[in-house]
Amino acid sequence: MLITKPNDVLSSEITPESVYLNRRKFVGASGSLLLGGALAACGKTEQAEAKVSEPPSDLAALEFSAVKKDAANPFYTTEALTPYADVARYNNFYEFGTGKDDPYKYASALTTNPWQVKVDGEVAKPGTYNLEDILAKNPLEERIYRLRCVEAWSMVIPWVGFPLGAMLQQFEPTSDAKYVKFETLVRKEEMRGQRSFSSTIDWPYEEGLRMDEAMHPLSFMATGLYGREIPKQNGAPLRLVMPWKYGFKSIKSIVRISFSKRQPATSWQQIAPHEYGFYANVNPEVDHPRWSQASERRLPSSLFEPNRIETRLFNGYAEQVAGLYSGMNLVRYY
Ligand code: MTE
Numbered sequence: 001m002l003i004t005k006p007n008d009v010l011s012s013e014i015t016p017e018s019v020y021l022n023r024r025k026f027v028g029a030s031g032s033l034l035l036g037g038a039l040a041a042c043g044k045t046e047q048a049e050a051k052v053s054e055p056p057s058d059l060a061a062l063e064f065s066a067v068k069k070d071a072a073n074p075f076y077t078t079e080a081l082t083p084y085a086d087v088a089r090y091n092n093f094y095e096f097g098t099g100k101d102d103p104y105k106y107a108s109a110l111t112t113n114p115w116q117v118k119v120d121g122e123v124a125k126p127g128t129y130n131l132e133d134i135l136a137k138n139p140l141e142e143r144i145y146r147l148r149c150v151e152a153w154s155m156v157i158p159w160v161g162f163p164l165g166a167m168l169q170q171f172e173p174t175s176d177a178k179y180v181k182f183e184t185l186v187r188k189e190e191m192r193g194q195r196s197f198s199s200t201i202d203w204p205y206e207e208g209l210r211m212d213e214a215m216h217p218l219s220f221m222a223t224g225l226y227g228r229e230i231p232k233q234n235g236a237p238l239r240l241v242m243p244w245k246y247g248f249k250s251i252k253s254i255v256r257i258s259f260s261k262r263q264p265a266t267s268w269q270q271i272a273p274h275e276y277g278f279y280a281n282v283n284p285e286v287d288h289p290r291w292s293q294a295s296e297r298r299l300p301s302s303l304f305e306p307n308r309i310e311t312r313l314f315n316g317y318a319e320q321v322a323g324l325y326s327g328m329n330l331v332r333y334y
Helices: 017-030 035-040 044-053 102-109 131-137 164-170 267-271 318-325
Strands: 032-034 063-065 116-121 127-130 141-148 153-163 179-184 206-210 220-225 239-241 254-260 295-298 308-310
Touching: 063 141, 116 131, 127 131, 131 164, 141 239, 153 164, 164 220
Parallel strands: 116 254, 153 295
Antiparallel strands: 032 063, 116 127, 141 153, 153 220, 179 206, 179 254, 220 239, 295 308
């Protein structure tokens, strides 16, 4: 993967968090409510502030249950949220190009409605599912997770979505389903990175998990962030979020889910197996062959304020997930 500097983000575009945190208070108070309604209740000043700092209003406000703001809740963190402007303008989505702002610039070309997900392999209920039918069965909730990219930058993102395990169970995987694989849409007309002759990826982008990893309560399918539907550059309309793994496992714009007996081939592992493993668990003690993984730049970061912090084993989720790997050599199975 390429390593590049963060874009220069105008300070006027940053900082949704104060507004967002206020809005979360509204949601927390009533358990669950339409954020649009909460905004309407805001005073004039806050509305004005919201204009520069909020996700664009063409992204629909979502109805979801707010995360419980308890420091002991693994679905939450007290760390500062990464401003919306960084979350939505500093991206990896090679289907739209390899530059960090290519997805922001070009993902609007993607049609996300209608959207279907093909489910096949070792499963009792294979088929092609409409996104609305999946959403109807999976109530939305909020999770505030750290995202640690293998390129050694990180963010804290307030996602909206539902547990991956709950959705997978609805397809009724058989006892032969030991792994699950995900694929991103291939649509060259709309995804300019897929038309590029210099692309290293053999499309579709593919990722996979062991079934016990997929069923873990932290594993999440995101359909939104910052209280609104997920921007296209972040993987609309449906993307995986695996908070204890390097970001490349969190595959975007999913159109296919396949259950298998054997470990599936995945994009980055096929491109550079000595650099990117199947497990890709965040581990400060296992360096990437070309750079250290001991620390990370927490965005926003700049030359003068690099905001460098130490990387934690399993991205700080060891208490929840270390048991999945007990007895495994994490250096060998990187
Ligand atoms: N999914 C697809 N389909 N294509 C990609 O290029 N990049 C991955 C992951 N999912 C990628 C993808 C990488 S390397 C990272 S770090 C995260 O998306 C970044 O997610 P974000 O842009 O929402 O921060």
